[in-house]
Amino acid sequence: MKPRIATCSLAGCFGCHMSILDIDERILKLAELVDFDRSPINDFKHITTRCAVGIIEGGCCNEENVHVLHEFRENCDNLVSLGDCAISGGIPALRNNIPLEECLETAYLNNPGIYNPSGIVPNDEEIPMILKKVYPCHEVVKIDYYIPGCPPPADAIWDVLTALLEGRAPVIAYDSLKYD
Amino acid sequence: MKQALEKIVAEICDSFGNDRTRLMDITTAVQRRFGCVSDSAIDLIARAVKTHRVEIESLVTFYSFFSKEEQGKVVIRLCDDIVDWMKGYQQIADALVKELGISIGETTSDGEITLTRTPCIGMSDQAPAALVNDVAVTYLTPERAVKMVRELRKHLDPHQLVTVLGEGNNSNPLVHSMVRNNIRQKGAVLFADFESGTALKRTLNMTPESVIGEIKASKLRGRGGAGFPTGLKWEFASKTKADRRFIICNADEGEPGTFKDRVLLTERAEMLFEGMTIAGYAVGAELGILYLRGEYSYLFSYLNHVLETRKNSGLLGNSIMGKQGFNFDIRIQLGAGAYVCGEETALISSCEGKRGDPKNRPPFPPQEGYMGCPTVVNNVESFCCASRIMIEGAKWFSAMGSPRTAGTKALSISGDCRRPGVYEVPFGTKASDLLELCEAENPGAMLIGGPCRQMIGPNRFGGIICYDDLATGGSIIVFNKARNKLEIAEHYLDFFIEESCGYCTPCRVGLVLLKKYVRKVVSGAGEPQDLDKMLKLSNMIVSTSRCGLGQAAPNPVLGALNNFRELYESMVSERKHGLQPDFDLTSAVVDSELFVGRRSLYV
Structure with a gap:
């Protein structure tokens, strides 16, 4: 049986997943090496069996993100934070210095252009509770590896993935780490 | 009222020649007169010294002794250094809070007394201590603190709190302080008897080059801590081509737990000023500046008096001791509560009337310092040593020590x-x-x-x-042995976070992240790999910060990790399931639950 990979996007923009696709034709090689478990690529709702690598895009902004992250931690041998939002909270974490109440009021109640005569804030039971701030993944569970970048370059993702699958310690080349 | 403000600010600016480089003195005077430097005062000062408003505002908000909001007539600054904590800071703070009926950082409703805290004020040997305006109050107990407040309420005059005087010059009427010297052991260099003029006399019989040669031969190294060879520094400054050169004495003794310069300033002012004069002769400077930390302003009048006396005896001023062409004068620059000003380039910025921002090095001050001219910055003790060396000779000096x-x-x-x-x-x-x-x-x-x-x-x-x-x-x-080293490290991290000037990211942000790790470990939520992360982060801050503050700030953590590693290791443990123990989902959704008015179904 081939090793399995799982991926997910929490409070992210899917840009990191786009960057995964940027490995181009190497994706065929990847398909030979691994099977995909839970991932937006195949739309599995939960992880089915133990995975060798779990890749997380985005930080945690609501309770569902936390549950997904727990599921990944529980079922993956190696957990990788992919991209700046997973590593530091990124753009969604800009709200961290503003009280949650103020954020929600500005978003749904008191802002020019908002039409909300009954003053409703989205409150369906299906909607997960938003957290008081956005957490980087390593503050919620233990993370084994980090791939920085917004988004990380496809080469860095490829290098880390192949290293982990071959049992080597991943090293990201300096060229893939500097952006200026 | 407005006219009074205009008139007084104009007078103050005028008394410093409306000189932009004297903004520290102008702002200090305005703060003292009005208990704040208000927006209108900032406008007036900016107009008088012909600069931008923002320059004054950034100065006022940078130094902790300045404030835009009006402070009480009496400001009690309780020293919160670790030594004060060990000697009962908390009980005294509690007693003051209770007696005054306000929290730390607030002013009583009648506008009379402000209570605040401040890092080390250089009184660790007589802790717990506080500054009440510019009066140092030492050996505090909760009872004495309460009594102090009751007295202050009667007369609002901190000077009346001084009843028992300290020894030596602390009892000089110009100092009139309860601070004690506590000199426990005198050595041959600093605390041996010193007669004014003797060192200078021998100096003036030599050429400036041979004076530098003498200091170099003595192997004197800077006493502020970095240990740069003093003679070499003087030589660099003297050899840099320039019209003007300057001598600055760093008496911004802000390193927590240091107070020896306070005692030298109190008991060896003559020796210090003589050392600065010797340096002036050696490098060809005509002006010296003593940068005195704001916490020691109670010594200001006394030190000025010593300078006056020296001028009157021909030891300062023009043609010193009859030497034609050797003119040297010293002024005192008062600081206003900023630890980073102990860093020499930040200190120079402050002397120039700016925020205490460190400058890029190189160029080093001996090449380009105060006003862009070659400048020698030495510690109080270094100048005192120079005086002794000129009396006893380089050989005598270098024979002592390791x-x-x-x-x-x-x-x-x-x-x-x-x-x-x-x-x-x-x-x-x-x-x-x-x-x-x-x-x-x-x-x-x-x-x-x-x-x-x-x-x-x-x-x-x-x-x-x-x-x-x-x-x-x-x-x-x-x-x-009972003290918790990790808590000590955490305490000092707070100090560095507070005192960081904020200019560079590794120091401003890195220290806050480092503190998070320390808190995690101290609270028992740490894991073994957190220790390595702390090391990595510390080394990053050390190697990428712009000035000495950031480069040194992780040292409490590094020291604890290197020398007490087993202590840290005993506090961390591997967690099951790889979850972070300090993350609590229940409390993370509380705000949300309150806002929408229902409980989460999934927690």
Whole structure:
């Protein structure tokens, strides 16, 4: 049986997943090496069996993100934070210095252009509770590896993935780490 | 009222020649007169000295002794250094809060008394201590603190709190302070008798080049802590081509646990000013500046008086001691509560009337310093040593001390010991000997050189005080075995976070992240790999910060990790399931639940 990979996007923009696709034709090689478990690529709702690598895009902004992250931690041998939002909270974490109440009021109640005569804030039971701030993944569970970048370059993702699958310690080349 | 403000601010600016580079003095005077530097005052000052408003505003908001909001007529600044904590800071703070009916950082409703806290005020040997306006109040107890407030309410005059005077010049009417010198051991260099003029007389018989040669031969190294060879620094400054050169004495003694410069300023002012004059002669400077930390402003009148006396005796001014063409004068620049100003380039910025922002180095001050001119910045003690060297000779001086560090060192020892105070010891003295001298109580650790240096455990008590082993600018704090080293490291991280100027990211952000890790470990939520992450982060801050503050700030953590690793290791453990124990989902959704008015279904 081939090793399995799982991926997910929490409070992210899917840009990191786009960057995964940027490995181009190497994706065929990847398909030979691994099977995909839970991932937006195949739309599995939960992880089915133990995975060798779990890749997380985005930080945690609501309770569902936390549950997904727990599921990944529980079922993956190696957990990788992919991209700046997973590593530091990124753009969604800009709200961290503003009280949650103020954020929600500005978003749904008191802002020019908002039409909300009954003053409703989205409150369906299906909607997960938003957290008081956005957490980087390593503050919620233990993370084994980090791939920085917004988004990380496809080469860095490829290098880390192949290293982990071959049992080597991943090293990201300096060229893939500097952006200026 | 508005007209009064206009008139008085104009007068103040005028008395400093409407000179932009004297903004520190102007702002200090306005703050003292009005209890704040209000927006209108900022406007008026900016117009008078012909600069932008933002320049004054950034100055006012940078220094902790300035404020835009009106402070009480009396400001009580309670010292919250670690030594004060060990001696009962919390009980005193509680007593003050209760008696005044306000929290720390607030002013009483009648506008009379403000209560706030401040980092080390240089009184660790007589802690707990506080500054009440510019009056130092020492050996506080909760009872004395309450009594102090009741008295202040009657007369609002902090000077009346001084009833028992300290020894030596502390009882000079111009000082009139309860501060004690606590000189426990006198050495041959600093605390031996000194007669004004003797060092200068010998200096003026030599050429400036040979004076520098003498200082170089003495192997004197800077006493502020970095240990740069003093003679070499003077030579660099003298050889840089320039029309003007300057001598600055760094008396911004802000390193927590240091107070030996306070005692030297009190008892050896003549020797210090003579040393600065010698430096002026050697490098060809005509102006010296004594940068006196705001916390020591109670010494300001006395030091000015000493300068006046020296002028009247021909030891300062024009043609000093009859030497045609040698003119040298000294002015005192008062600081306003900023630790980073102890860093020499930040200190120069402050002397120029700016925020205490460090400058890029190189160029180093001997090449390009105050006003862009070659400048020698030395510690109080270094100048005092220079005076002694010119009397006794380089050979006499270099014969003392350890093989590679000549002379003696004034140490400020405080903490868990029976005899805290100032000790002048030869370089090469063992840490364990110091513990004996100060009658340390059950010592478990020593902080050598303050939080910016290193904390050592008993396995290194055999080390010696010198630049190659246990380097120190003078601060030595003794901790008994019961003290929690991690909490000490955390306390000092708070200090550095507060004092960071904020200019560069590694220092401003890195220290906050580092503190998060320390908190995690101290609270018992840490994991083994967190220790390595702390090391990595610390090294990153050290290697990428712009000035000495950031480069030294992780040292409390590094010291604890390097010398007390087993302590940290005992506090961390691997977690099951890989979850972070300090993340709590229930409390993370509470705000949300309150806002929408229902409980989460999934927590």
